[in-house]
Amino acid sequence: MRERIEKALRKSDAEYTEIRIESLASSWAEFRGEELDSIGSSKALGGIVRALVKGGWGYATFNDLSSLEDRVKEACESARLVGREESKFAEVEPVVDETTATLEKDFRKISLSEKKSVIEEYNRVILGYHDKIETSNVGYSDSFRKVWYGNSEGTYIEDERPDAGVRLSATAREGDNVQRGFESVAGTAGFQVIEGLQEKAEAAARRSVDLLSAPPVTGGRYTVIINPRLAGVFAHEAFGHLSESDFVYENERLKELMVLGKRFGSDILNIIDDGAIPGLRGTHTYDDEGVKTRKNYLIKDGILVGRLHSRETAAKMGEEPTGNARAIGYQHQPIVRMTNTYIDKGHATFEDMIRDVNLGLYAIDMVGGQTSMEMFTFSAAYGYMVRNGKIGELVRDIVLTGNVFETLMNIDMIGDAVELPPVGGGCGKGAQAPLPVALGGPYIRIHEVVVGGRQQ
Amino acid sequence: MIVNRLIEKAMEKAHGAQASLGQSESTSVSFENDKLKSVRSSQGTGMSIRIIVDGKIGSSHTTDIDDVDGVVARALEAAEFGSPAHFEFPGPQQGPDVKVYDHAVVPVTKEEMVRIGEEMMTLMKEYSPHILVNARASRGVSSIEFANSAGMAYSTETTNFGVGVDGQWIRGTDILMAGHGFGWKKREIDHVEVAKKAIKLFKMAENIAPIKSGDMPVVFTPEGVRVLLLALILGFDGKNVFLGSSPLAGKLGEKIADEAFALTDNPLLDYAGGSSTYDGEGVPHQVTPLIEDGVVKNFLYDLDTAGRAGTETTGNGIGCSPTNLVIKEGDTPFEEMVKNTREGLLVHNVLGLGQGNPISGEFSVNVQLGYRIEKGDIVGRVKDVMLAGNTYDALKNIAAIGDKAEWAGGSLLTPPIQIARLSVVAK
Numbered sequence A: 001m002r003e004r005i006e007k008a009l010r011k012s013d014a015e016y017t018e019i020r021i022e023s024l025a026s027s028w029a030e031f032r033g034e035e036l037d038s039i040g041s042s043k044a045l046g047g048i049v050r051a052l053v054k055g056g057w058g059y060a061t062f063n064d065l066s067s068l069e070d071r072v073k074e075a076c077e078s079a080r081l082v083g084r085e086e087s088k089f090a091e092v093e094p095v096v097d098e099t100t101a102t103l104e105k106d107f108r109k110i111s112l113s114e115k116k117s118v119i120e121e122y123n124r125v126i127l128g129y130h131d132k133i134e135t136s137n138v139g140y141s142d143s144f145r146k147v148w149y150g151n152s153e154g155t156y157i158e159d160e161r162p163d164a165g166v167r168l169s170a171t172a173r174e175g176d177n178v179q180r181g182f183e184s185v186a187g188t189a190g191f192q193v194i195e196g197l198q199e200k201a202e203a204a205a206r207r208s209v210d211l212l213s214a215p216p217v218t219g220g221r222y223t224v225i226i227n228p229r230l231a232g233v234f235a236h237e238a239f240g241h242l243s244e245s246d247f248v249y250e251n252e253r254l255k256e257l258m259v260l261g262k263r264f265g266s267d268i269l270n271i272i273d274d275g276a277i278p279g280l281r282g283t284h285t286y287d288d289e290g291v292k293t294r295k296n297y298l299i300k301d302g303i304l305v306g307r308l309h310s311r312e313t314a315a316k317m318g319e320e321p322t323g324n325a326r327a328i329g330y331q332h333q334p335i336v337r338m339t340n341t342y343i344d345k346g347h348a349t350f351e352d353m354i355r356d357v358n359l360g361l362y363a364i365d366m367v368g369g370q371t372s373m374e375m376f377t378f379s380a381a382y383g384y385m386v387r388n389g390k391i392g393e394l395v396r397d398i399v400l401t402g403n404v405f406e407t408l409m410n411i412d413m414i415g416d417a418v419e420l421p422p423v424g425g426g427c428g429k430g431a432q433a434p435l436p437v438a439l440g441g442p443y444i445r446i447h448e449v450v451v452g453g454r455q456q
Numbered sequence B: 001m002i003v004n005r006l007i008e009k010a011m012e013k014a015h016g017a018q019a020s021l022g023q024s025e026s027t028s029v030s031f032e033n034d035k036l037k038s039v040r041s042s043q044g045t046g047m048s049i050r051i052i053v054d055g056k057i058g059s060s061h062t063t064d065i066d067d068v069d070g071v072v073a074r075a076l077e078a079a080e081f082g083s084p085a086h087f088e089f090p091g092p093q094q095g096p097d098v099k100v101y102d103h104a105v106v107p108v109t110k111e112e113m114v115r116i117g118e119e120m121m122t123l124m125k126e127y128s129p130h131i132l133v134n135a136r137a138s139r140g141v142s143s144i145e146f147a148n149s150a151g152m153a154y155s156t157e158t159t160n161f162g163v164g165v166d167g168q169w170i171r172g173t174d175i176l177m178a179g180h181g182f183g184w185k186k187r188e189i190d191h192v193e194v195a196k197k198a199i200k201l202f203k204m205a206e207n208i209a210p211i212k213s214g215d216m217p218v219v220f221t222p223e224g225v226r227v228l229l230l231a232l233i234l235g236f237d238g239k240n241v242f243l244g245s246s247p248l249a250g251k252l253g254e255k256i257a258d259e260a261f262a263l264t265d266n267p268l269l270d271y272a273g274g275s276s277t278y279d280g281e282g283v284p285h286q287v288t289p290l291i292e293d294g295v296v297k298n299f300l301y302d303l304d305t306a307g308r309a310g311t312e313t314t315g316n317g318i319g320c321s322p323t324n325l326v327i328k329e330g331d332t333p334f335e336e337m338v339k340n341t342r343e344g345l346l347v348h349n350v351l352g353l354g355q356g357n358p359i360s361g362e363f364s365v366n367v368q369l370g371y372r373i374e375k376g377d378i379v380g381r382v383k384d385v386m387l388a389g390n391t392y393d394a395l396k397n398i399a400a401i402g403d404k405a406e407w408a409g410g411s412l413l414t415p416p417i418q419i420a421r422l423s424v425v426a427k
Helices: A002-009 A065-082 A112-127 A198-212 A228-243 A252-257 A311-317 A350-355 B002-011 B068-080 B110-127 B191-204 B226-235 B238-243 B303-309 B334-339 B391-395
Strands: A016-032 A035-053 A056-062 A096-098 A133-151 A156-174 A177-187 A220-226 A271-274 A295-300 A340-343 A359-371 A375-387 A390-395 A398-403 A411-414 A427-429 A432-435 A438-440 A444-451 B016-032 B035-053 B056-062 B132-148 B153-171 B174-184 B214-220 B263-265 B288-292 B325-327 B343-351 B362-374 B377-381 B385-390 B398-401 B412-414 B417-426
Touching (some): A002 A133, A016 A112, A035 B068, A065 B110, A112 A133, A112 A198, A112 B068, A177 A198, A228 A359, A228 A375, A228 A438, A228 A444, A252 B153, A375 B362, B035 B068, B035 B110, B056 B068, B110 B132, B153 B191, B174 B191, B174 B362, B226 B391, B334 B398, B343 B385
Parallel strands (some): A056 B035, A220 A359, B325 B412
Antiparallel strands (some): A016 A035, A016 A133, A035 A056, A271 A340, A398 A444, A427 A432, B016 B132, B035 B056, B132 B153, B153 B174, B263 B325, B362 B385
C-alpha cells in the first residue's frame, strides 16, 4: 500500500497532499425484546485525498482505489479553485511508523454466534428482572479499522484502531409511564471488555423500574453535584468544544474572548485533553495528520492555558500543533477534535459536597450533551434531590444547562479521584459522528445551575 | 447486473434473498469564516445482501463490488443463528410515480456552487459586517439497483441539491449562532430566499430580551416543531409499538391530540428528501395517515415488524422510520399567533433534544434560538432558558396551528404550532 500511496502522491502539484486509506471490518448483533432483531457484518475500503493550494483545500473521497491517481488530480484541481491566499500549515517532523493494536481477546476471531450468545445472556437478565420490564434493547458492535496514511512531506504511518462495545437498555412500563435504564461499555482492548456485564444489565433494568415511581425533577436553579461520568460530559460540552481552535483561529472576536491567560474558573479547576493515555477510546499514537498525540492542559488553576489544534489552526494562531486533527472515517477530512477529556482531581470528598446543601440535586451518569459555544446542556441518566445535607428521593428527566462564561466560575468543589469510565457512544461535530472519545473527572459541585422542568 | 449475481449466489443455499447496489457521486463547496474554504468531490459504492435460511435472517454489506462471494458468505454465516424471519420477500409490484430525479442537478459546476455561496455570504454581510459567515452548496447523483428472490426488481436514479448559510455574531460575551438551509432532490432552490430567512433570524435577535420563569404559551416555528415531533417519530415506529416501549401501543383509534392536528407520512411528494417509489425492501411506497382529527390512525411498519405484529407493511422498511412527515395546516396566520400572545416564547432551535427519555414524550431543552413575545410583538432573543414539557400533553393543549406549512429541512413540511402552556425556566 505504501508504494501505491507514494506513487499517487507524486502525481500531485499541490503545496501539500495527503492520502488516507482505511479498511473497516465490523460486525453487530442486536436483541430487541425476546428476539434477535438483527445480526450481520460489513466490510468497507475507501480513502480520502486532501490537497492544499494557496490556503484552499480540495478533498476527494472514494471507494474505488483503482483510480487513486485521478482522485489526487481531482483534489488538486479543487484546491486550486479555492486557494486565494498564502497557505499556513504548521511544520512537523516527518515520521515513518507502524503501530499495531494489541487485543487481549481478538474479536475478529470470535464467531458471530458467540457475540450473539454473550448479549443474549444480558438480554435475559434485563427481561427477567421484573414483571414491569416491558422490553429491552441490547446491542453488540465491533469494528477494526486499519489506516494507511501518507503525505507529501514523507510521513507514512500504518495504524490499527479496534473498538468493541455493548449497549444495554431496559424499558419499564406502567400504563402510559414508560421509563428507560441505560448502560454502555466500550473499549479498544478486545472482546473481554464486553464480557461479564450481567451486573450492568441488571443495573439498567433496576433503574428503568425505579424511575417508574420517580417524579420528574422540578425545574429551577440548584446547587448540583455531578458524578465522574457526568463531570466528563460537562468538561466536554462546557469547555472542550470551545477550546477547539477551528472555532477560534479565524474569528477575531472569539480570539479576544478566548485569549490565553484569561480566567474561566477558580484556582481549583484544571481541564485536560490527553490523546496519549493508554487504553482509552480517544487514544491514538498519531492523529489523522500524522501528528503525535500528547497531554494538553486547556485550563490550569482556573486560567485558559491552551487549546486543541490541527496543523492549520496551529500555524494561523502561531501555536504548536497538539495532535487533535481527527476524522471519523475515510469519507471525512480531519478536523479539530477532542480525544480523552477530563477535569483533574481536587481535594474534596463527596460528603464535603453535600453536607451544607439545603436544597440541591445529585445528578448521575450521562445521557448526552450539546453546545452552541456559549450555552450548553448536559443530561443525567437519573439523580437524587439533596435536602438538608442528605440524599433524598430519586428524580428523573434531568437536563442541566449552563453558560461557559458563568458556570465554570460556579464550580466550588472538586473531588479527590478521577474516573474515566469506558462507556460507548461518541462525539458529534459538523457531519462527523460518532467519534470515539473518553470523558471523565471527579465528583464536582456547581452552584446556580439551571435545571429544566415543570415548576411547583 | 450485480444484484442478480448476488441473488443467484445466495440462492444456492438460502431460501430467500434481497440485494441492492448503491453508487453515488457528489460535489460540494464550503465557505468558512467569510471565505471559500474547500471543495469536495466524493465517489461511493456499496452493496448489501439480506438473506433468509431456514427461517432466519442474516445480512452483510461491503464497499467492494467485486466481492460477491465474500458478502454472500458472511450473510450466510450470520443467518445460521440469525434473527427469526416473520415475512417473505415480496413479488413484483409496480410502485407509484414520484419525481426523484432532476436533470438540472447533474451539470451544476463547482464554480456555480461557489457563486451561490458567495451571494448568500454577501447578503449576510450586507445585513451586518459583524457576522462571521459560513455557507455551503452541494449536488449529488446516486443510483440504486434492487432485486429479490421473489422476482421484484427495480433500479432508480436520484439527484440531490442543497444550500445553506449560517453565521455567528459575537457582542461582548454574547455568542449568537443562527442559520438556514434547505436541500431536496431538485435544482430549484432560491438561495437568496434561504439567506433572507437566515437574516430574519438574526434581525429578530438583535436585542436580548430576558424572560421570567413560569408557564406560558409557546409558538414553535416549523424548525422548532421538531421538539414536539421527536417523541412521535419514536412513538409511531411499529417496532416500538409492537414491543410496548411506545406510549401509543394499544391506542389505535384513540384520540391523543387536539382534533385540528393531523400528521401523515408521505413518501410521494415530488423531489422531497424522503421520497422514492419503493422502500428499502422493494415495497411500493404509500401515503400513511398517522394522526387524523387528533386520532391515531396507523403506525409505521416494515415487512418483518408487520409480520411480528400481525399487520401489513406500510412501506417503511427497513426500520419502521418515517419518510417525509407532513403536518396539516390550520387556520391561524403566524402573525396572529404572535399578536394574540401577551407573554410567551417563540422557539426555533434547541440544545439537548432527545438527550433524556424522548419516547415517553418528555422534553427538557435549552432554547438555543428563541424569542420573547411581549404584548403581541417579538421583542428579542432569550438566553439561558430551559423549556420543558411532554409532547403528548402539549398535543392536547394546542392553541393554534399556522395556516401555511413550510419545509423545515427536506423531509418535514409543517406549519408553526402554538401550545397553550409550557414550562419555562430562566436563569
